[in-house]
Amino acid sequence: MNAVPAAAALLAVRRLKVHYKLPAALPWGRPGWLKAVDGVDFNLAPGETLGIVGESGCGKSTLARALAGLQAVTSGGIEFAGRNITRLDENGWRPLRREIQMVFQDPLASLDPRMTIGASIAEPLEALYPEIGRAERASRVLAMLEKVGLSASLVNRYPHEFSGGQCQRVGIARALVVRPRVLICDEPVSALDVSIQAQIVNLLADLQAESGLSMIFIAHDLAVVRHISRRVMVMYLGKVMEQATREALFASPVHPYTRALLAAVPGTGVHRQPLEGEIPSPADPPQGCVFVTRCPIADTHCVRHPPTLVRAVHGGFSACHFTAAVSAA
Numbered sequence: 001m002n003a004v005p006a007a008a009a010l011l012a013v014r015r016l017k018v019h020y021k022l023p024a025a026l027p028w029g030r031p032g033w034l035k036a037v038d039g040v041d042f043n044l045a046p047g048e049t050l051g052i053v054g055e056s057g058c059g060k061s062t063l064a065r066a067l068a069g070l071q072a073v074t075s076g077g078i079e080f081a082g083r084n085i086t087r088l089d090e091n092g093w094r095p096l097r098r099e100i101q102m103v104f105q106d107p108l109a110s111l112d113p114r115m116t117i118g119a120s121i122a123e124p125l126e127a128l129y130p131e132i133g134r135a136e137r138a139s140r141v142l143a144m145l146e147k148v149g150l151s152a153s154l155v156n157r158y159p160h161e162f163s164g165g166q167c168q169r170v171g172i173a174r175a176l177v178v179r180p181r182v183l184i185c186d187e188p189v190s191a192l193d194v195s196i197q198a199q200i201v202n203l204l205a206d207l208q209a210e211s212g213l214s215m216i217f218i219a220h221d222l223a224v225v226r227h228i229s230r231r232v233m234v235m236y237l238g239k240v241m242e243q244a245t246r247e248a249l250f251a252s253p254v255h256p257y258t259r260a261l262l263a264a265v266p267g268t269g270v271h272r273q274p275l276e277g278e279i280p281s282p283a284d285p286p287q288g289c290v291f292v293t294r295c296p297i298a299d300t301h302c303v304r305h306p307p308t309l310v311r312a313v314h315g316g317f318s319a320c321h322f323t324a325a326v327s328a329a
């Protein structure tokens, strides 16, 4: 189920599953499986920003790592520019790292404390474009620093001399210096002060608009993805609950989970029922609809039958047996 036609997609994800093997509870028992990502489908168009939201543990980081080739996939497929990249080894991924880059959640931890920020930004260029000479590399690093809003005069400083927001600017520079076509941002602002978050989101939006790259922007907070995403995908327990354009999702959400998430976002209008109860363990998810234990409108059918994503009235998709009824309400 996709809003972007497959032929137009730069990145196409099909029924993607990433299941982690868990040790058996007893020495003679069978190992269990934790379904971190459990059948995710979406297409990303060139130049598009897709926001992915959901509570902690719903599989966002696992999905991000699988898309960036940092996590083995259990089943399903990932295509980049029409090429199947699901099961490439490190050698196969090497040229692709020029095309698909990632920005991580913890900016300080993702930088080597012994390297100057200039050397950190130069590192991926050196590894992925060995044909680029030293002078050209240095000039690209300085230009990149300025692009992310840091003075070129800071090139010989070390990460500990920078604030969290500045370190994240360096992380963004490191990812973009190789001029990728897809940037995957995994909770890029959640470790930062609220006052700095908007600056980094705006920087990413400006860089995206300038370069035309495709972006996946992951956050646990709908308010954060709101400003940057053209489309938003809502995940819960490894599955897609709803997918729609930003306007449709915020104005007329269809899935009860999205409605509950929106209840916590200031300024989203209609008062909606907030989310209650704990998220079940992905090692032991509900049998039918995974949201059934917290859903205000679930009935006995939902307990036994998992819903599939179906077209909703807002033009997007929703995985709820009541999609048509809720849309009409």
Ligand SMILES: Nc1ncnc2c1ncn2[C@@H]1O[C@H](COP(=O)(O)OP(=O)(O)OP(=O)(O)O)[C@@H](O)[C@H]1O
Binding pocket: 020, 021, 034, 036, 054, 055, 056, 057, 058, 059, 060, 061, 062, 063, 220, 282
């Ligand atoms: N290497 C692993 N082995 C086993 N389980 C894992 C592993 N990595 C993640 N998990 C589990 O998979 C589930 C999904 O984790 P993931 O980090 O992808 O979710 P998330 O939505 O990004 O959450 P958060 O925002 O807290 O990072 C969680 O239950 C997590 O504990």
